[in-house]
Amino acid sequence: MPTLDLEGLLRNKRIIICCGSGGVGKTTVSAALGVQAALLGKRVLALTVDPAKRLADSLGLTELGNKEARLPQESFLRYGQEPTGSLYAMMLDTKRTFDELIERYAPSQDVAQNILKNRFYQNLSSAMAGSHEYLAMEKLYQLHLEGRHDLIVLDTPPTKHALDFLEAPSRVRAFFDRRISQWFVKPYLTMGRLGMNLFNRTAGTVLRLVERFTGAEFLHDVSEFVTGLADSFDIFRSRAEEVMHVLSGDQTSFLLVTGTDRNALEEATYFYDRIQEASLPFGGVIANRFHTLPFPGEAGPSSAEGFDQEGTGSPDSLVSYLHGEKGLPVHVARQLVENFDRYDRLARRDQRILQEFARRISKQIPILTIPVFDEDIFDVDGLLKVNAYLFPSSNRPS
Amino acid sequence: MDCTELLDKRLLIVSGKGGVGKSVVASTLAWIAAKRGKRTLLVEMDTVASVSQMFGKTPGQHYRETELLQNLSCFHVEGKSGLEEYLHLVLKSGIFVRRIVRSPIYQYFVNVAPGLKELMAVGKLWDLEQKRLPGTDDPRYDLVVVDTPATGHVLSYFQMPMTAADTAKGFVRREAQKVADLLQDPVRTAFNIVTTLAEMPVNEAIELYENARSSLRLPIGCLFVNQVVPPFLDGADEQSYRKWQNGLDQTAKRGSPQQKGWTLRERAVLACAESWKRARSVQEAYLKRLVTVCACETTLLPFVATAEASLDMIQTLARSIENRDESMKGRGSADPGS
Numbered sequence: 001m002p003t004l005d006l007e008g009l010l011r012n013k014r015i016i017i018c019c020g021s022g023g024v025g026k027t028t029v030s031a032a033l034g035v036q037a038a039l040l041g042k043r044v045l046a047l048t049v050d051p052a053k054r055l056a057d058s059l060g061l062t063e064l065g066n067k068e069a070r071l072p073q074e075s076f077l078r079y080g081q082e083p084t085g086s087l088y089a090m091m092l093d094t095k096r097t098f099d100e101l102i103e104r105y106a107p108s109q110d111v112a113q114n115i116l117k118n119r120f121y122q123n124l125s126s127a128m129a130g131s132h133e134y135l136a137m138e139k140l141y142q143l144h145l146e147g148r149h150d151l152i153v154l155d156t157p158p159t160k161h162a163l164d165f166l167e168a169p170s171r172v173r174a175f176f177d178r179r180i181s182q183w184f185v186k187p188y189l190t191m192g193r194l195g196m197n198l199f200n201r202t203a204g205t206v207l208r209l210v211e212r213f214t215g216a217e218f219l220h221d222v223s224e225f226v227t228g229l230a231d232s233f234d235i236f237r238s239r240a241e242e243v244m245h246v247l248s249g250d251q252t253s254f255l256l257v258t259g260t261d262r263n264a265l266e267e268a269t270y271f272y273d274r275i276q277e278a279s280l281p282f283g284g285v286i287a288n289r290f291h292t293l294p295f296p297g298e299a300g301p302s303s304a305e306g307f308d309q310e311g312t313g314s315p316d317s318l319v320s321y322l323h324g325e326k327g328l329p330v331h332v333a334r335q336l337v338e339n340f341d342r343y344d345r346l347a348r349r350d351q352r353i354l355q356e357f358a359r360r361i362s363k364q365i366p367i368l369t370i371p372v373f374d375e376d377i378f379d380v381d382g383l384l385k386v387n388a389y390l391f392p393s394s395n396r397p398s
Numbered sequence: 399m400d401c402t403e404l405l406d407k408r409l410l411i412v413s414g415k416g417g418v419g420k421s422v423v424a425s426t427l428a429w430i431a432a433k434r435g436k437r438t439l440l441v442e443m444d445t446v447a448s449v450s451q452m453f454g455k456t457p458g459q460h461y462r463e464t465e466l467l468q469n470l471s472c473f474h475v476e477g478k479s480g481l482e483e484y485l486h487l488v489l490k491s492g493i494f495v496r497r498i499v500r501s502p503i504y505q506y507f508v509n510v511a512p513g514l515k516e517l518m519a520v521g522k523l524w525d526l527e528q529k530r531l532p533g534t535d536d537p538r539y540d541l542v543v544v545d546t547p548a549t550g551h552v553l554s555y556f557q558m559p560m561t562a563a564d565t566a567k568g569f570v571r572r573e574a575q576k577v578a579d580l581l582q583d584p585v586r587t588a589f590n591i592v593t594t595l596a597e598m599p600v601n602e603a604i605e606l607y608e609n610a611r612s613s614l615r616l617p618i619g620c621l622f623v624n625q626v627v628p629p630f631l632d633g634a635d636e637q638s639y640r641k642w643q644n645g646l647d648q649t650a651k652r653g654s655p656q657q658k659g660w661t662l663r664e665r666a667v668l669a670c671a672e673s674w675k676r677a678r679s680v681q682e683a684y685l686k687r688l689v690t691v692c693a694c695e696t697t698l699l700p701f702v703a704t705a706e707a708s709l710d711m712i713q714t715l716a717r718s719i720e721n722r723d724e725s726m727k728g729r730g731s732a733d734p735g736s
Contacts, residue, residue: 329638376597
């Protein structure tokens with residue numbers, strides 16, 4: 001298995017995207033990459049969507065709204081680090097990003113204001129599957145064009161649709177479809193039901209059904225939205241293609257973050273296939289919360305298999321040793337050995353299913369593991385602990 | 399409410415953040431019900447079909463009931479198929495429905511009409527609850543257990559019938575009202591939350607609890623706390639543990655040459671015990687926060703260290719639920735009264 005050279009990626013790429021299913025620690029990994037990039041002298045922006053509160057707090061992220069906050073030097077100095085670069089963090093507000101796009105591309109300020117108030121528009125981003133993901137990419141693209149940072153690290157929104165932005169150009173095309181305005185909505189509203197039925201019976205039925213489900217204002221809102229922005233549709237479409245162009249270029253790298261239970265790895269396989277299909281530049285896999293036997297400060301076997309070779313016996317003999325030789329009450333000895341056994345089984349399990357996963361994707365894909373930590377990671381100190389595993393050559397575990 | 403009392407309901411909704419074991423808990427509740435002779439349907443709503451694999455079956459046909467065990471089958475619900483089925487009911491002409499479904503304007507509106515797919519998915523739950531055995535008034539399913547999608551806005555699904563009952567017109571409004579009535583009926587329905595003891599899942603569980611209760615007025619069932627580490631040694635046991643630990647530390651300081659065999663293994667036992675102690679104390683803090691806010695029946699489920707969710711895991715969790723296993727709680731730390 002080749003090694004994953006994350007430091008090389010931090011030095012050479014302009015955009016790193018951490019993707020993967022929800023709850024696997026994408027935000028933590030992105031923030032840790034941000035910390036390391038700052039230590040390497042980069043001006044780096046960690047762009048995040050839904051951070052855990054304590055991590056957000058310690059990164060100085062107290063509000064939404066696409067505002068960037070610089071992590072104070074003090075946060076590093078406290079843990080004996082003095083970065084030559086700087087780390088900025090920004091909590092992405094997809095709604096705000098969409099509003100900004102409308103304001104920029106609507107034909108006039110009046111139209112823009114009407115659309116921003118339009119109920120249909122307000123529902124749009126939640127109605128269009130994958131639109132949050134797409135808007136995250138759109139914001140990323142804007143920031144990239146602005147060029148104020150050497151590197152942007154993005155973690156994608158935590159949904160099963162996290163790669164739906166790949167279909168953004170076709171979705172945007174379908175969405176900003178002029179025909180909807182020209183063929184259907186306008187005749188319906190101007191001619192009324194009778195006119196519509198003469199015009200197109202199927203469309204008439206569909207619109208009547210829609211009206212029944214959602215009320216007539218909804219169709220009016222759609223019409224206002226579509227007619228207001230019709231002239232800008234081409235701009236939205238070509239912009240979506242530009243975004244995809246930057247994302248598939250060689251200044252970008254995708255990292256796949258995953259947990260190490262079977263469900264998470266199954267989803268990771270799906271993500272991996274999608275990335276391959278779309279020929280996106282792929283960096284490697286980071287397997288988070290990998291169970292190993294804890295050996296603080298010393299190297300030891302990663303599971304009890306290593307002990308078995310030395311012939312030191314079964315759990316029962318370990319219990320009688322701890323009881324007989326060491327004087328622990330037998331029920332205490334038993335609980336300790338049961339606990340040890342739990343850790344050992346988990347370590348073996350994770351090793352086995354990660355190997356299966358590696359076989360299933362490809363031998364050429366580098367995989368890095370981060371162990372389970374007993375405590376939550378929520379500050380620079382915690383992120384440095386993570387980096388001991390992400391950048392083993394430049395850090396040693398403390 | 400006792401967790402096993404949940405089985406007397408007609409509709410159990412199981413929700414929680416992705417990765418906390420929602421599907422396993424939903425499957426466990428369904429398995430217990432089936433084992434007790436109830437005709438049970440396990441519904442996967444807008445999720446990747448995966449429960450059948452836990453029972454050693456391949457995923458069934460799309461939008462079709464698949465038998466898992468005696469008394470237990472599963473069904474995969476999603477909004478688009480729900481809407482088509484509904485159109486067949488309303489329009490009564492198959493050819494016409496097919497023409498509508500194929501038309502670009504239909505495809506367009508299915509995707510953009512706010513909440514339409516969600517409404518149809520939840521509407522299908524009502525439909526399943528209403529099904530009767532042919533020629534009788536007996537329900538086709540005694541219990542419907544729903545595994546909800548792992549998104550942050552799962553409640554928007556259950557909000558939809560209430561919204562439609564207010565804003566839609568005519569028969570859609572009447573039907574939406576029936577669905578809303580079922581969801582809010584404490585006799586038939588219970589909304590359950592699954593979480594693990596980590597920051598994000600706990601935040602989400604608290605948010606779900608508060609919104610489901612006050613905004614949506616859904617009857618709350620149980621809170622299932624999954625993957626709980628057992629309480630660490632206490633009292634005299636902890637003292638003898640400390641003594642053993644000090645002895646080992648001193649051996650290490652003297653630089654004993656014997657680093658292989660028992661000593662190495664013994665040190666691994668110690669390292670795992672220390673990790674257990676830390677993990678438990680982090681979990682206890684989250685548990686305390688959780689039970690201060692969520693005033694509902696709480697069941698703690700053990701961490702099961704198997705490779706994947708399987709019937710084995712379901713049986714282990716079922717034992718915890720059925721025996722009302724209190725051993726995970728420790729020194730009253732999980733008791734909201736103390």
